[in-house]
Amino acid sequence: MDKSHQRGQADRGMSNDILEKLNSIRALMDFAVPEEKMVEALDLLEIYSEDKIGLDVLHEFYSYLPEGKDDWIREIRLIGRQKGMFLLACITGLTCYIYLVSSEGIEFHGSFEEGIWDKEVLDFFGIENPKDRKGLDGPEKLYPIYEPIGRDAEICPACHAATGEFHELGCPVELCPWCGGQFVYCNCRFDKLELDTLSGEAELIKLEELLSEKGRIPYAPEQRPSFLDTDELQ
Ligand SMILES: [Zn+2]
Ligand SMILES: [Zn+2]
Numbered sequence: 358m359d360k361s362h363q364r365g366q367a368d369r370g371m372s373n374d375i376l377e378k379l380n381s382i383r384a385l386m387d388f389a390v391p392e393e394k395m396v397e398a399l400d401l402l403e404i405y406s407e408d409k410i411g412l413d414v415l416h417e418f419y420s421y422l423p424e425g426k427d428d429w430i431r432e433i434r435l436i437g438r439q440k441g442m443f444l445l446a447c448i449t450g451l452t453c454y455i456y457l458v459s460s461e462g463i464e465f466h467g468s469f470e471e472g473i474w475d476k477e478v479l480d481f482f483g484i485e486n487p488k489d490r491k492g493l494d495g496p497e498k499l500y501p502i503y504e505p506i507g508r509d510a511e512i513c514p515a516c517h518a519a520t521g522e523f524h525e526l527g528c529p530v531e532l533c534p535w536c537g538g539q540f541v542y543c544n545c546r547f548d549k550l551e552l553d554t555l556s557g558e559a560e561l562i563k564l565e566e567l568l569s570e571k572g573r574i575p576y577a578p579e580q581r582p583s584f585l586d587t588d589e590l591q
Contacts, residue, residue, distance in 0.1 A: 411506075
């Protein structure tokens with residue numbers, strides 16, 4: 358069926374992006390990672406080699422070493438996750454840094470010790486300020502290891518919506534409530550808007566209204582592209 362053909366096209370686009378990012382991180386690591394730590398640093402890169410969020414963090418860190426000194430990421434831990442946004446703690450050879458990451462971009466939030474523990478961010482993730490527990494545990498004790506999303510069935514691999522949450526509009530995994538196909542590929546959006554192309558913001562807003570009226574299909578693990586659950590992907 359042509360549905361599988363279209364899905365294949367989307368995947369190729371994604372893996373090209375990821376390959377490019379991997380190569381770029383490896384090149385940056387040559388300048389940043391102390392020689393004796395390179396093997397361990399590369400092991401961590403391998404763990405996140407198919408995970409967009411993990412790669413974004415590694416790329417950001419190795420592009421702008423926050424202290425301007427040689428350093429490397431030993432571990433990435435998950436402080437909080439909400440609606441496709443991730444608050445991550447990167448434990449490095451020297452210290453620990455906080456990053457806020459989503460498919461929209463990445464924000465540096467300072468070191469774990471002196472971090473910009475913004476109240477809005479803390480409330481959004483429903484977490485307490487770790488500074489309020491001063492003298493207690495470090496990030497290694499407080500937060501679990503961040504698992505690569507490709508392997509976490511409860512998270513949409515493209516837009517990172519959790520099970521039961523709506524996809525970001527435009528996510529290739531979202532199913533069309535009218536025809537059951539992939540919403541970004543079927544023609545329903547044009548049929549419903551009675552248009553040939555979609556250009557303006559107003560049309561997108563109208564489309565979102567029509568979608569909500571019909572009832573959008575939230576993310577569920579069954580929607581995952583099947584290649585993510587096999588070991589063949591390389
Ligand atoms: Zn999605
Ligand atoms: Zn459709």
